[in-house]
Amino acid sequence: MAGTGKAHLRNSPDVLLSVNDLVVEFPVARTGLKVNAVSGISFDVIKGETLGIVGESGCGKSTTGRAIMQLPAPTSGSIDFNGQELTTLSKDEMRDARTKIQMIFQDPISSLNPRRKVRDIVLEPLLVWKRGTQEERDILVNRILEDVGIDPQRAAESYPHQFSGGQCQRISIARSLVLDPQMIICDEPVSALDVSVQAQVINLLENLKAKYGLTLIFIAHDLAVVKSISDRVLVMYLGKMCELASSDDLYARPSHPYTNILVDSIPEPDPEVIYAPTAVMGEPPSPINPPAGCRFNPRCPNVQDRCRVEEPEMREIAPAHFVACHNPLTY
Amino acid sequence: MKFWMQRVAMAILLLLSVSALTFGAMNVLGDPLFNILGPLAGDVNNPKSAALIEEVKAKYDLDKPLPVRYVKWLGDFATGDMGVQFSTDGQPPVSGLIKERIPRTITLLIMAQLLAVMISIPWAAITAARAGKRSDKISTMNSFFLLAMPNFALAILLKYIFSLKLGWFPLTYKAIDPYFERLRQIFLAAVTIALPAAAVYQRLLRTDLITTLQQDFILMARAKGLSRSRVIFRHAIRPSMFSFITVVGLNTGGLIGGSIVVETVFRIPGIGSSLVESVLREDFPVVLAIVILIALAFVIINVLVDILYSIIDPRVRR
Amino acid sequence: MNDSDPRTTTPLLEVSDLKTYFRTERGTVKAVDGVSFSLQRGQSLGIVGESGSGKTVLSRSIMGLLGRTNLIREGSIKFNGQELMGLSVKEMRSIWGQEMSMIFQDPMTSLNPVMKIGRQIAEPLMLHLGMNKSEARLTAEKLLTDVRIPEPQRRLNQYPHELSGGMRQRVMIAIALACGPTLLFADEPTTALDVTVQAEILHLINEQRVDRNMSLILVTHNIGVVAGNTDVIAVMYGGKIVEKAPTKTLFSSYKMPYTEALMRSIPKLRQASHTRLATIPGRPPDMVNPPLGCNFAPRCAYARPKCLVEEPGLTVTENPEHVYACFYPVGSPEYHERKLELSQRSDLLSTGGQN
Amino acid sequence: MSEETIIVSDSPDAEINAAIQKKIGWGFWLAISWVILITLLAILAPYLHLKDPRGYFIDIDGNGRPPYGPSFEHWFGTDKDARDIFARTLHGARISLIVGFSAISFGFLVGGTLGIIAGYFRGWLDKIISFTFIVLLSFPSLVLAIMLTALLNRSLFTISMILGILSIAPVGRLARASTLQFSDREFVLAARQIGASDSRIILRELLPNVVIPMSALALLGMAVAIVAEGGLAFLGLSVSQGITWGSLIQIGSDSATTLENAPWIAFFPILLLFLTVLSLNFAGDRLRSHLDVKESSL
Amino acid sequence: GSDSEGTEAPTTEAPTSEAPTTEAPGTPVAGGTLRYGVEAETDGLNPTSSAFAVSAYVMGNAVFDTLTALAADGSAVPNLAASLTPSEDLKDWTLVLRPGIKFHDGTDLNSAAVKANFDAAYAAPLVGLAVRPFYPTENAVEIVDDLTLIYHLLDANLQFPHALRSQLGMVASPTWLAAALEDPTLNQAPVGTGPFKYESRTQDSVTRFVRNEDWWGGEVWLDAIEIIPVVDPATRLELLQNGELDAMHTTETESLAALRADESIFNIIDDNGEESFLMINSANAPFDDIRVRKAITLATPRLEYNTLFGNGEARLADQRFTPESPYYDETIKQEADDPEAALALVAEYCADGLLTADGSPTCTDGKVNMEWQYTGPSVVGQRITDLFNASWAAAGFNVTNDELAQDDHIQQAALGQYNVIGWRQFGAYQPSNDNVWLLCRTVGGISLNWPRYCDESRDTLLLAAQVAPTIEEEVSIQKQISQNLHDAYTYIFLQHTVWANSFTSAVNGTCDVKTPEGVALACAINGTTAFTSTWMS
Ligand SMILES: Nc1ncnc2c1ncn2[C@@H]1O[C@H](COP(=O)(O)OP(=O)(O)OP(=O)(O)O)[C@@H](O)[C@H]1O
């Protein structure tokens, strides 16, 4: 499992973003080795859809998100956004294209400049692009700040550190909204937040998505969170894809052994649910030297000889349910 | 492996740049002819003097273009020939001067570093353990005072109190005195260098110790029931030593700078005072040799710090 | 408490009215503000609460592991009948490691990075049990086997950075278990780990607890983690225990509106996607200037004027193990009344709030 | 669940902030006051009714041979030439402070710019600039200063420049390090993804973050430059004709008899130099931790 | 020190006389190391090539002997030489050496060795400058036999014996001289015939000499002499007082009072030697004009200078001689301290609107542009500069200061690239010995006549003085010379330099120094002392 392939790509005119064979490698300083952060993944997102991406730490989720923004540009692969190939754009064209895709980061504090007033942070994109008159800009910024639940008055006179983590995350969201993007990539936007605040932000994203007609990519390592917000979920493992399905389907019937383990491992806040996770061997290997064949094979309970040599491709195991595994769990 | 080669290449490039810069600068500055011939160098209208000038120029390659001289100098230097002291009668080799003076400066610096380290480690351990308490605050004030006292001023104060008023330490350094007597003669100078350095090290180590002491593994060690001193000395000191070592290492360069002033105040004929003298006399081979040696020491110390690092921090071992 | 020894009459740990304050530049931080509970031998207690609610301070305060400067610590902590409050650090040292030990949140930072694993495990063995080097080494090797670390002998000579996160957490557990403590604190032992690894570590801790008949205090902000691993759960909010009940009881019949809000704000796997989550508005109280009455009142949908001025004490339910601190608990008439109002209002404001 | 509740919970933050803001402490203000006082005295020295700093107040009949100790007439006493040390010390502050100030300004301008450029653009530019810094740093600063003074003339301008050059590398390295650190922060990524240009990012996002904490360094750096100037003057290598603290100290300590019999000649300038450096260090240190607190309180 | 008295007749045989006992009597004992603090380190110790300053003389006195020596009565008497006899016309002097003397390296002292020394000095680029003007280019020294040689002079000179008691009279081993030509570093390790042998030398720290057991002049008492340069005079004094030095010399007036006051210290103090003065370069505009020279003279704060730098110890100088000297002319007073008069002269001069050699105006805003050069960095140099600047500026001069390293300073003075500088000179006990600084023939590319002032009539006087048959005649000529010097306004005399040679009570016999014939010699000359009779208790 944990493989490549494109069987799951849709051929719909509504596809807003289509990622093909995305590969991102980082050189390891001083050694000449490289980190295979993302090794050939493909997916697409339809307008208005929310795609969730889950996986363990270091499996390349953030790298994927950033590669779409060309921050940094991927090693290879194509990224087609609204008919525009992002990987071949010039610097200026890319600047332009970036306004249509925005990103929200995990750390609400580090994503805001500590030395600028909150309102200026939200206003900044409009100034960069010289959009509207000053009056129009003021109106827009105030409206968006109110939409995310921040008092514009206070925003005008306060710095980020005067807000709580949840509020900072909302400010980030506001900033990403002012340029009226078509798509927002959320890289673990709630992982650093407390449970009670986490729900606030998730609900806010759901609301804004409806209100502004957004398409979302939602990255998180917490399956329950991803499931709660996504239409479809992509499971990643060590830079490869494992499984892609609609969220309810995925949790109801995980077909990839890794997805299954992941689902199993989550301690449910319910004492009635007997918590007996499937034992999994060891921990994820290093992406510097990933295993041959299926990348999950060293830890897979269902491993076969074939998995050690041949890399599985994504295939449709049930309608709209794709899995990259030679030996999937029965559906 | 590749990394080490890079480092060595870098060090060599560094030394080349430093030497080329100094060589260029000192040649613009100094007039070796004048150093050697004195007033005769300016007596160009006298054919006898002019002939002498030509002779000296030829002898010391002063008629060659600068880059040629640099390359020659470099080749000589690499083989241990540092050229001659232009401004000293008879143009004796620079290496003689260096050999004679460098042990004093090295002794002074080692003594100063040892003092500084010996003072700073316990000082830091004590203050870090009492961080925030009165005694810690007083010690912080003390180190502020020490750091605000320029080394020449400190040297003067120490000299005033301990040499002139109390008479505990001699006023001169005498090269032919017995070894331990000479150690006593440079002690005040070493203290002058050591005190502010100790304050720097202490502040640094204290901060790092406090950071370390707040870390979970210290709590873990305490939760094992280890005694306080064991926690500090067995668990906390070593992981707190990284910036300490770096700074102690890198600071050696700074101490050499300090030794210039201190050697001058206490009239110790070492490398530092020699540097000042030769700059004033515009005797560039001496300046050049000293500057290069200092840069060399800097590079070597850097490497040593790296090695030390890998000894105390297993994480950087490869 | 199922595992508790019936012959034990006194509880292993009895904390009453424990207060732990920090003096800071901003004022006094009331990190733990009057906490009382008791724990039987072999029992496991889960402490949940949001970040900053005082869980870590509580467990460290009980162990006496907080720094002495600017600390105010009051109340009583009885361990095995012995009063710990007021013991000197020296006296505490014989308890640490031997009687009580602790596992910390971040396995990356909780092991000394420059000391070999073997020495770190052997240290308490030699100190408390008076073992010599080779005995300690053998015991350490056995401990590593117990926590299921493969090739224990080789690991002893490794440094922490040579191990993976999960491994390190196992080493930590081995150190904590080394001298056979009767009470183990685990402060967010799995937060820094991947889910797949988290499951195993939790399993390991529980297994060791049962094997060694230890008591366990498991501190976490993840209700899921305590649900399957503890006998009793205490919910903390603003430095206080606001509800405490046997695990099953808590999930089935919580009384505190805060517990309710917490439960409902967590996305659950079994819920369909896009299920709307309940939210708690605002943010946790400032521990320097806590609200006058009930700490939760400013955020509580069911709060009434009384809640804002008067502090509720702990109320015991019909189940003596189940206590809560609320004037208008879940199920009370006032609760129902307000709930009705709210649902009517949310109909009106169906455009959706921001929270 | 309504907006009201959010806004209610805002108020404590403001208080917390106010509390932190106040906490820079009276020590800082005391130190700053001293710096301002000494600066004012230095600026106003020619207009205050001080004794002529170059005047000889020889009074053999009344007081015998100079040096004269501190008295009502000469607050700090006189030197061997019967020149008034009080007036000279205040006049000496002029050059010391001007050199300190211009050196660190130059260092900030050049070093700061280079450091930010290196840290932001990285790559070969960074390699070259960092290497330059290392080269500069491998001369002990006093050695470099002595070499340069020997090379150039010793006017106020060149001395300031020389000390400015010395501060390029330390300032630059710090600027580079904090630029590196900040350009990894996500708000810089965020700025790039809204399409901000490099110059805008440097000016708007990085500069305030890098420079504001370094303003504390400016105070410390000024202290270092003043001490360095003193060191040069002490060796007789500072501004050739001016009175500076270093040269005053040198006059008082050059001979052991002078130092032993008339310690005030050296000690009063030392005291002023010490207090000024102490104040700058202290204020800088306080400011630094103050600026840090604001950040860590996030 | 003693008053210099003119010698009446050429000395052929060394006279015998009793030396005055100046110290506590006692029987000399062998042993002990004399630690001697000198004011500066010296560059080289080769008398034929290194320029000797006081410190070099102190060291030279240990390791070398001079051909003649200064007797206590002020005459020059044979020392290494057995006799020195002039020809009729006083132009050729025959020198006979004492037999059987060996250098420390075993080389014999003979006339070839003396000639080798002379030739080396004559050829030496710098030292030769002071030698060449007085000797023919060929065969200046002629060897007669193994121990006899003849010096041929250009001018008749009755005072020639005085020339051989200084650097020129120090005789170094010819073997060593030859070796030092090959390896100049040997210049630091001198080989002579003197009472002490060179042992070791650490520049700026200590130079050590040990007893020459086979000294030709008799028994040497001290085991060793260590010469220690201590630049700071106060530190030197301190070290002497607390016993870390046994002897020292100083010119610093502040130390003098302390030295005098200290009972346990034996001092030889005199101010008959050098004068400190300012020197004006008369070769270039504006100082080629006597009005400007006079103006700067009048503008100079001589009294204030003496107050600040004389400390009540040093006397104001009006001419080359102290009032006690027979050559002293009480009618000659150094003018100074008259700014008004200076201003008037400046105004008069500037009205002429003259230009300097490079075409720039000599005056700006009615003030004469000038440069003051001094040695630095040094505290004293800066103090003097401050003092003169203030007064000159007030008296119509635009002063630019030029601080120079010691060597640069001397070079610029020698090459005449200066306006006004401070100097210390004219220490000779026989005034004619100073002729080298005053004659027209020493003006040149490199000038020992520093002010570059040539006056034929003065030359005549100078040459006449050195053959004056009686002291009265000599005195009268010297008075005319002094008047001439005053009228030229090329020197502004400031102070008589006071030299103190001081010893702790453990040091004895310094002034018991005698020639083998028993003639008492002067024990301290311009800050230097002999070591041959010194012993320590
Ligand atoms: N700039 C970089 N340079 C080198 N390696 C990198 C870089 N960024 C990421 N990596 C490596 O690439 C791999 C994937 O990283 P990525 O951040 O995409 O993981 P992730 O799934 O987002 O993990 P997490 O849940 O921890 O955020 C990791 O091994 C990481 O160490």
Ligand SMILES: Nc1ncnc2c1ncn2[C@@H]1O[C@H](COP(=O)(O)OP(=O)(O)OP(=O)(O)O)[C@@H](O)[C@H]1O
């Ligand atoms: N040493 C201290 N000095 C001052 N305040 C402290 C100190 N330690 C903790 N606090 C404060 O006490 C409160 C409780 O902290 P604690 O660490 O116990 O929370 P927690 O529940 O463990 O949170 P988390 O889930 O984030 O670990 C917090 O407001 C914290 O800021």
Ligand SMILES: [Mg+2]
């Ligand atoms: Mg990530």
Ligand SMILES: [Mg+2]
């Ligand atoms: Mg905690």
